[in-house]
Amino acid sequence: MAVGIWGTLAFPASQEVTAARVWGWERENIRCLAPLGHFGFECLPYQLVSKSMRQGFSFNILCVGETGIGKSTLINTLFNTNLKDNKSSHFYPNVRLTVQTYNLQESNVKLKLTVVNTVGYGDQINKEGSYQPIIDYIDAQFEAYLQEELKLKRSFRYHDTRIHVCLFFISPTGHSLNSLDLLTMKNIDRKVNIIPLIAKADTVSKNDLQKFKSKIMSELISNDIQIYQFPTDDETIAQTNSSMNGMLPFAVVGSTDEVKVGKRMVRGRHYPWGVLQVENENHCDFVKLRDMLLCTNMEDLKEQTHFHHYEYYRYSKLQKLGFTDVGPDNQSVSFQELYEAKRLEFYDQCQREKEELKKKFMQQVKDRETAFKDAEKEASTTSLMTLQNKFEHLKRIQQEEIMKLEEEKRQLEEEIIDFCKTKAACETLQTQACTNIKKDKDRKK
Numbered sequence: 001m002a003v004g005i006w007g008t009l010a011f012p013a014s015q016e017v018t019a020a021r022v023w024g025w026e027r028e029n030i031r032c033l034a035p036l037g038h039f040g041f042e043c044l045p046y047q048l049v050s051k052s053m054r055q056g057f058s059f060n061i062l063c064v065g066e067t068g069i070g071k072s073t074l075i076n077t078l079f080n081t082n083l084k085d086n087k088s089s090h091f092y093p094n095v096r097l098t099v100q101t102y103n104l105q106e107s108n109v110k111l112k113l114t115v116v117n118t119v120g121y122g123d124q125i126n127k128e129g130s131y132q133p134i135i136d137y138i139d140a141q142f143e144a145y146l147q148e149e150l151k152l153k154r155s156f157r158y159h160d161t162r163i164h165v166c167l168f169f170i171s172p173t174g175h176s177l178n179s180l181d182l183l184t185m186k187n188i189d190r191k192v193n194i195i196p197l198i199a200k201a202d203t204v205s206k207n208d209l210q211k212f213k214s215k216i217m218s219e220l221i222s223n224d225i226q227i228y229q230f231p232t233d234d235e236t237i238a239q240t241n242s243s244m245n246g247m248l249p250f251a252v253v254g255s256t257d258e259v260k261v262g263k264r265m266v267r268g269r270h271y272p273w274g275v276l277q278v279e280n281e282n283h284c285d286f287v288k289l290r291d292m293l294l295c296t297n298m299e300d301l302k303e304q305t306h307f308h309h310y311e312y313y314r315y316s317k318l319q320k321l322g323f324t325d326v327g328p329d330n331q332s333v334s335f336q337e338l339y340e341a342k343r344l345e346f347y348d349q350c351q352r353e354k355e356e357l358k359k360k361f362m363q364q365v366k367d368r369e370t371a372f373k374d375a376e377k378e379a380s381t382t383s384l385m386t387l388q389n390k391f392e393h394l395k396r397i398q399q400e401e402i403m404k405l406e407e408e409k410r411q412l413e414e415e416i417i418d419f420c421k422t423k424a425a426c427e428t429l430q431t432q433a434c435t436n437i438k439k440d441k442d443r444k445k
């Protein structure tokens, strides 16, 4: 028995020699006992486990695939639940993403599951319109996380919505990948972990399925599309994971229906020729997918998202904003120095722009003033000319009036002369007549 800093120590038989060497007790003939429980820093993993169990886990899945390809059914089958989802139509003008978050619990493990579904994918003529909303959504989640990281006061309850895995549903044509799927994968493969799946694999024969898988993989390689590779660096799972890498894309079948096979009830699809059991590895790769996704690699998918895809987004974004780790002389720059330099640069730029704007404004005022003066001058000249013209016009009218009146005066004067002449003639005649009457009267007498 040895007494260490933690009190009475005892080592299991397998560790006896090593421990004795470490503590320098090799020469002494010490009897070691197996510990009754865990103690010391070997308890660290238990602390982490209990903390994680208390906090719960979160996992975000993006399902990309044509309308009705079996996305919701597979998610329901994977989580053995019935997550409510309305059926979509084929007639949406563009692709939409629906986001639903569920709080699930298995034993005493809590999981906050977010399922993002593409609605209307593949129903548009415009291919870019189909994949752009998916890229925008993934980037928006990275941006939200980056903004949260940069906040002065960060929320400890922040719901991280970054996509951890993209289940890419390939149509079971048996031929090859369609151009939209290739284009979409090419555009998102550096942003998200893609696991390709052959959907509704029960519609393809076993031989065709193998050929289809090889064809898909060769197309992905020739188009330089990177799909998620199950990690092989942990030796406890390296063998399983490397063999699973060779089985991609998984040929999956989804069903939440319970079918009777012999005396057992199993999840499967009932056909006239028999029952396809979803959880039978000879029938489809559903179990492989479930094990790889949920049991073995969920944590790695989250790590890849954080350390690989998000890191790349963050790096590109900060670089675009002018952040750098080293200065022009290849010396490392502290954040404080960089911030100060950026602040000064920004201040100078603001000053320069302010001066330019001021100059522009003064020039504009000057131009306007000149233009106004010119306009005023022109207006006064124009008004003078208008008055002159009006005067001439009135003068002309007046002269015409005068001429008209003079003509009328002349005519009246002529009429007066005529009248006087007629009057004189009448008077002469009247005098003559009176004289004649008098003569007649005198003669009669």
Ligand SMILES: Nc1nc2c(ncn2[C@@H]2O[C@H](COP(=O)(O)OP(=O)(O)OP(=O)(O)O)[C@@H](O)[C@H]2O)c(=O)[nH]1
Residues within 6 Å of the ligand: 065, 066, 067, 068, 069, 070, 071, 072, 073, 074, 085, 086, 087, 088, 089, 117, 119, 120, 199, 200, 201, 202, 203, 252, 253, 254, 255
């Ligand atoms: N043969 C076969 N049919 C399936 C499979 N999975 C789903 N289905 C059927 O396909 C139809 C559509 O399935 P959903 O899961 O609603 O498809 P979806 O892609 O979620 O559809 P939307 O969300 O409306 O785009 C349903 O009738 C399912 O029963 C499968 O693996 N094989």
